[in-house]
Amino acid sequence: MIRRKGLTSVELAKLAGVSSATISRAFSNDPRIKPETRERVLALAAEHGFRPNAMARSLNNSRSRLVALVVNTVANPAEAEGLDLLIHRLQERELMPLLLCCANHEDRGHLMRIASTYQVDHVVLYSDAVSVDDALDIFRSATLIVASSEPLEGRALFDVRLDATAATAQIVDHLVGQGRRHFVYLSGRASSHIDKQRMRWFADALARHGMAFEIVEHGDYSYESGYKEAALLLRRLRPDVLVCANDLMAIGAKDAAALLGLKVADDVAIVGHDGVSLSNWDSHSITTILPPAGIVSDALAQFISLTPASEPQQRVVDCMVRWGRSTGEFPRH
Structure with missing residues (x-):
């Protein structure tokens, strides 16, 4: 089967009776072209199998999009x-x-x-x-x-x-108001800038109550690391609050607590970050910090x-x- 050579933009312009610039505008939703002209150009293009070459166009205007x-x-x-x-x-x-x-x-x-x-x-x-x-x-x-x-x-x-200063203080104030005093942090990767910032926001909020994290354990943002590290930690400690670097780790920590027979919220409160849809499922219902x-x-x-x-x-x-x-x-x- 012989492949038919496609129409060029110059040939399409001649066929439509418009300039090459008008052809370009028709395929880029440029407001300078009349709707009826765009419709006529696009109809002719479809009829003759014309497709604009985005790479060639980027060479002409130095913008690849x-x-x-x-x-x-x-x-x-x-x-x-x-x-x-x-x-x-x-x-x-x-x-x-x-x-x-x-x-x-x-x-x-x-x-x-x-x-x-x-x-x-x-x-x-x-x-x-x-x-x-x-x-x-x-x-x-x-x-x-x-x-x-x-x-x-x-x-x-x-x-x-992101700035979670106020949101973090809101959570800490609420949990301290419940009588909770023993806070632990499950971090993400050591190289993560946002994880260090999240831990700092909590540390500052706790310091205003004369408190600090009692221990920091390290994960990698995965559900598996949240589950594993929380299971190991909760076997030897009984913190009031487990703050996790993200929601996946928080869900893993929640499942680890259930495995050990602990009631989440009653025995240990769990906090996450990011606000992913999964954490809002009724089966998880994680308190989390997120941007609007x-x-x-x-x-x-x-x-x-x-x-x-x-x-x-x-x-x-x-x-x-x-x-x-x-x-x-x-x-x-």
């Missing part, structure tokens, strides 16, 4: 749910995501160098397994947007980060929509508490 999303892993519900929202925001703007999962990749630098050859316009750094310096060095022609909570150390970059729905994705998408010449901006998102049964009675206020 590609956005590299550098994440740890989409196996983590917190990252997957946040990415789902952001990807929808990008697609609404006719931007295409290029997803890089770095957590278990042996050579993250090589992975990012491959992605950089696609001339991406923007890079959103979610992963705390990749440093800001490495991302800047590899994606030199792209605009970097940081969402990993790594300290910027005076560098002027687009940055979206869609706020982070909207902020990232807004930064991406700015012109290349825009000055870097910073956005701080205040977190909130979603109360679950894992900490007993809900606050009355």
Whole structure:
């Protein structure tokens, strides 16, 4: 079977009786083209099998419309749910995501160098397994947007980060008000900037009550590590509160407590982070700290929509508490 050669944009323009610029506008939802003209161009394109060449168009205007999303892993519900929202925001703007999962990749630098050859316009750094310096060095022609909570150390970059100071204090005040005095922390990876920040928020809130974490155990953000570390800890200690680095670990800790015959909330309160949908299931009902729905994705998408010449901006998102049964009675206020 001989493959028929497709129509070029110049030939389509002649066929439609319009300019090449009009053809380009018809396929990019440019408001400068009349709706009836767009419909006629698209109808002719469909009839003759024309498809615009996005790569060629990017060479002409020096914009690829590609956005590299550098994440740890989409196996983590917190990252997957946040990415789902952001990807929808990008697609609404006719931007295409290029997803890089770095957590278990042996050579993250090589992975990012491959992605950089696609001339991406923007890079959103979610992963705390990749440093800001490495991302800047590899994606030199792209605009970097940081969402990993790594300290910027005076560098002027687009940055979206969370502040859970008030939400953390709200939880600590509530639990201390219940008479709880023995707090333990189950951390995520030692290299995680956001995990260190989360532990610091709790440490500061506890210090205002003259208290501190009695012990810190280390996990890796997985359900399995939350289950294992909580089971080992609860066999030798009886803390009042178990604060976990994320919701998956909190769910694992809840199951470990049940295995040992402990009643969650009555014998030990459990707190998570991220606000993943799973933690809100009635079978789990974990009290967790999270940003308001869609706020982070909207902020990232807004930064991406700015012109290349825009000055870097910073956005701080205040977190909130979603109360679950894992900490007993809900606050009355």
